[in-house]
Amino acid sequence: MVVMADERLRRMREVAGSVPDPELPAVSLAELGVLRMLRETSAGHIEVELTPTYTGCPALASMAEDVERVLREHGAQHVTVRTVLTPPWSTDDITDEGRRKLAEFGIAPPRPGGGQHRTEPVVVALGATRGAPADGSDEHAAEGSQLAEAVDPIRCPRCGSTATSLLSRFSSTACKALRRCDTCREPFDHFKEL
Amino acid sequence: MTDSTAALLARPELALADDALVLSHRLGEWAGHAPVLEEEVALANIALDLLGQARALYGELGDEDELAYLREERQFRNCQLTEQPNGDFATTIVRQLFFSRWQELLYGQLTDRPLAVKAVKEVAYHRDHAEHWTLRLGDGTPESHERAQRAVDDLWRYTGELFQPLEGLTVEGHPVDWDTLRVSWDGYVADVLDRATLRVPESPRQSGWRAGAGRQGLHTESFGRMLAEMQHLHRSHPGARW
Missing domain, CATH: 3.30.300.130 (Fe-S cluster assembly (FSCA))
Known part of the structure; x- marks a missing residue:
């Protein structure tokens, strides 16, 4: 049968x-x-x-x-x-439903395009120990970051703001980066594009 | 040494695996000591990626525990750069910069090896991490600049070994293009150091005592101590699990 x-x-x-x-x-x-x-x-x-x-x-x-x-x-x-x-x-293997659930869980989903994002100018926030302010006052942070962000911003999973900064390239697991929302001030994980 | 051991030690995959394992262990030594929590987590994550590479490569060669824990110092084939002590944070970062870029370029060439094709994407994040810290330390305070420059100067002598061809490492039947790899690496490192306001050392890469015989099993003094710590549990309690 x-x-x-x-x-x-x-x-x-x-x-x-x-x-x-x-x-x-x-x-x-x-x-x-x-x-x-x-x-x-x-x-x-x-x-x-x-x-x-x-x-x-x-x-x-x-x-x-x-x-x-x-x-x-x-x-x-x-x-x-x-x-x-x-x-x-690749992070492109995550289904749409998976992305939706990640966001609901408080993790900003990876943007489409896999690891290509990495070769684009990546948002680089360089402060003393934490991310630079969003005004680009740190010269290394300013390199290309606005461009990449404007094209395809990472959204805060909590308030939806596109104004976020990178705190650390590696978070609780290798697949995530730690970011902070500049609007609601909440830290959040971003599933890095791979 | 038996013929089969000699053959195993000559496998280029073993050198790549040993690089990954040894650097992973070094990075793991930062646990509890990193300057900020974020970096503690970042270095541990990079160490974990490297450990994953090592395990996959050892798996192609034999039993991973035997290979990691039961070989003597002179049977390890890692390059000497990977075994250098962590030093201060700048030393660790510069070691990461030198190694990650080399690994990224090499794995980028190994297009017929599943592990390399997969890991190269992860290594790009390691390199990115090291690059931005190099900029930050080099172009930071006078003290961070001085420490970063000292790290570059101290580690430079170990970089020549990276470009000694690994016998038998091929891509679809052809040897790896080591010259292109070295030229790309040189160009990249010179650019990053320049942006970081750091100097590329003028000293030859291989000093009088020929730094860089790790591939032949000759290691620097601290490696024996590292290995003793890494292996002692398994050797004292064979088969221990948790």
């Missing part, structure tokens, strides 16, 4: 894809774009491919465990989870 097998696999994919990211529980693995493939290699044996967001992402092991657990709960007898690096994950 091919139809039934397809239906069961579809259900398996749904279950695996709905596993929440251990560090960003607001989004699921499917929404994050890290669940690459799921198939049945032999009766009851499910093979899954996951791709890490960052090479050193420590959450990957726990994602693999979670996927294996839910698939077993849904009838898989053997589960093999493999890690694949090709093609490399």
Whole structure:
């Protein structure tokens, strides 16, 4: 019964894809774009491919465990989870729904275009230890930053303001940068384009 | 040394993995000591990226724990730049600038290696971080300028080793273009240092005692101590897990 097998696999994919990211529980693995493939290699044996967001992402092991657990709960007898690096994950792999949920969770979603943003002039806020004021009074901060920001601004996930400054290029995880909203003054994480 | 060990030690992937592991460990030493919290987190994140690279590369060669914890100092193939002590923050940043740019350019060439294709995007953020701190320190206060210049002068002798070809490292059957890599690196570093009001040292990159034999397994004094700290838990308690 091919139809039934397809239906069961579809259900398996749904279950695996709905596993929440251990560090960003607001989004699921499917929404994050890290669940690459799921198939049945032999009766009851499910093979899954996951791709890490960052090479050193420590959450990957726990994602693999979670996927294996839910698939077993849904009838898989053997589960093999493999890690694949090709093609490399990009923030463009995050679905629209994933972006919406990130913003709702308080994390400014990555802008489309993946790592290309990095080669554009990046907002550079250089103060004593923290970001420069938005008036561009720091000469290094002023280099090209207004241009890049004007084209595609990062919005504060709290108030929607486009006036934000960079506090640190690396935040609580490698995939995020720490920013502060110049309007509502709240710090927030920005999912960096990769 | 057995033939298989000798063959393993000659693999260029091992050198790349050792670079990543050793620098990762050095950066990890900043935990609890960085000048500001944001930098503590940034350096730890960069260390984590490098550790991820090392693990992926070791995985191509054998057992990652054996390779990381059970080799002797002279079996490590990292370049000497990566093992240099953290020093002050300026030293760490300049080491990052020199290494990250080299790694970014090299990985950028390795277009047929999944790990390099993936990691090059992450390394670009490491380089970006180092570049902006170099500008800030060089073109900062007299003290930060002086420390940054001292770091550049002290670390310069270890940069020659970066451009010694790694035997066997190929891209689709062709050797890596080390000359282009060096020219790009030189141009980039000269530009950043210039913008940071820092001087490019005139001293030769390989001084009398030939800095840069890390690829042959000869390391600088502090590396043994670093390795002892990194390996002692695994060696004292084989198979320890947490």
